[in-house]
Amino acid sequence: MIREFICVLCPNGCEISVELDENNSILELEGATCQRGGEYVQQELFAPQRNIATSIKVIRGNMPLVSVRLTDAIPKERIFDVMDEIKKVKLEAPVNLGQVIIKDVLGLNRDVIATKQVLRK
Numbered sequence: 001m002i003r004e005f006i007c008v009l010c011p012n013g014c015e016i017s018v019e020l021d022e023n024n025s026i027l028e029l030e031g032a033t034c035q036r037g038g039e040y041v042q043q044e045l046f047a048p049q050r051n052i053a054t055s056i057k058v059i060r061g062n063m064p065l066v067s068v069r070l071t072d073a074i075p076k077e078r079i080f081d082v083m084d085e086i087k088k089v090k091l092e093a094p095v096n097l098g099q100v101i102i103k104d105v106l107g108l109n110r111d112v113i114a115t116k117q118v119l120r121k
């Protein structure tokens with residue numbers, strides 16, 4: 001079986017084509033311009049990870065929302081669990097850039113942090 005991937009580990013965005021056997025072992029890999037491309041494909045095949053970028057409502061702020069993200073990617077299958085935790089949060093201005101909004105969310109060793117500043121109006 002042939003599968004196609006786009007490596008997201010750097011801005012090059014290499015288009016990688018892999019031939020897999022029945023156990024998803026890589027028989028042949030083309031298109032990666034460095035070794036990390038193969039590592040990325042292995043991770044996508046066996047333990048895909050994603051980050052979250054979303055926003056949270058802020059009351060009494062000069063903007064109604066603050067953008068947030070995780071400090072690092074988490075297993076893809078936990079994305080909806082973490083989104084549920086983020087939805088429970090209510091913030092009041094001010095919110096500082098880099099402020100930890102949820103520490104060690106769901107014990108995943110990742111924090112939810114603000115990626116913008118919202119001042120009090």
Ligand code: SF4
Pocket residue numbers: 007008009010011012013014032033034035036037038040
């Ligand atoms: S394979 Fe290497 S060069 Fe290509 S996108 Fe991935 S990290 Fe960047």
